[in-house]
Amino acid sequence: MADAIVGMYAFFAVLFGLVFGSFANVLIARLPQDASLWTPSHCPRCGHRVRWYDLVPVLSWVWLRGRCRDCGTKISPTYPLVELLGGLLGYLLYVRFIDDIGDLVLPNVLAFVVFGAFLVALVVAFFVDLRHQIIPEQTSTWLIPVGVLGTVALWVTGLDGFPAVSWEQSVLGALVGGAGLAAIAIAYRMLTGTDGMGFGDAKLLAMIGSFLGALPGVWIVMIFASFIGVAIHLVVILIRRRSGYVPFGPAMIVSTLIYFFYGDAVVPLILPDLARITGIGG
Ligand SMILES: [Zn+2]
Known part of the structure; x- marks a missing residue:
């Protein structure tokens, strides 16, 4: 039964x-x-x-x-x-x-709904970014309040443990993710005179941070995304024999999915120190 x-x-x-x-x-x-x-x-x-x-x-x-x-x-x-x-x-x-x-029960059903909205936004942003090289505001900035309020609601109803984070981590995640990547985008533009990374990516990372927290969430997503982004870029160069668009948004989204579903298993394996400091998987 x-x-x-x-x-x-x-x-x-x-x-x-x-x-x-x-x-x-x-x-x-x-x-x-x-x-x-x-x-x-x-x-x-x-x-x-x-x-x-x-x-x-x-x-x-x-x-x-x-x-x-x-x-x-x-x-x-x-x-x-x-x-x-x-x-x-x-x-x-x-x-x-x-x-x-x-x-x-309420916390688990609520987690299904809150993170369900998160995943729909990620899937939409992934395909739109691949096709049009833009990330719709509706899938990035619009979701930040959902991330923060959802995190608070999950905390109030008593969901604890990965991937739930405290509301402080959620706010910090949005700030660190958004500001950090925006700073990189500005620095890149000043150094090279071209846009390597758009502000759309910064808004997307702010949204991801609001759901997964700053530490280790945003950090892990950035570390994974750097490897995946570079790997995809190299493949594109090998196939097309020229440099081109770096699909950093889609790389961040794939990283986010890996972290969201398997972070508590993967992070202690590959980054044991970070896992110990942040208590992830332990
Ligand atoms: Zn028709």
């Missing part, structure tokens, strides 16, 4: 993830164009409204064979990919917060 109930929790977590993956697709397509989020989905080519029975995450794309039902225009595989990613993140959130029968 208990197993069946926990299985139901997992099922609903994945379902929520798939639905929010669908919502993320709408945001990815419309935020960069300032388009309304409330008009029904339609084909960008022929303008036909997407029928309600063609709005099922992942499956719709499969049975339409990746084409618009009306005009046959190809629908990007990014759509089902983002939905699947949503389902996976929903499952990982379930594993982190609600994988026991006694876990369907």
Whole structure:
């Protein structure tokens, strides 16, 4: 009986993830164009409204064979990919917060909601940044109050332990993340005369800091992101034989996901001193 109930929790977590993956697709397509989020989905080519029975995450794309039902225009595989990613993140959130029968209590459910919003913002920022090299304000600065208030709410309801942080860490995380990266961006511009890193990245890191705290959250994300960013850049140079855009925003987002889901296991392994000082994983 208990197993069946926990299985139901997992099922609903994945379902929520798939639905929010669908919502993320709408945001990815419309935020960069300032388009309304409330008009029904339609084909960008022929303008036909997407029928309600063609709005099922992942499956719709499969049975339409990746084409618009009306005009046959190809629908990007990014759509089902983002939905699947949503389902996976929903499952990982379930594993982190609600994988026991006694876990369907206020602090854990609230953590699922607060960090769910965090993950949706990260997924949207990731794909928008890859395509347009911008990070929408709605996925960065707008989420900072959610991070701070969410952290306070989790603290009040009694969620403790990784990845929850104190409200002081949350505020400090937003300040250190935003100010630190903004300073680097300004220094880079003064030294080289070009923009290496945009202020969009600074706002994104401030948002991440408001959810994960300054220490070790923001620091770890920056350390991981530097390695991932450089690695991606080297691959791009090898393939295209020229230097180009450094996808630092997406690198920060991948780092954030690794830290958020596995930080308490990974950090003590690779940075034992920092783990001891900050008490992470111990
Ligand atoms: Zn069409």
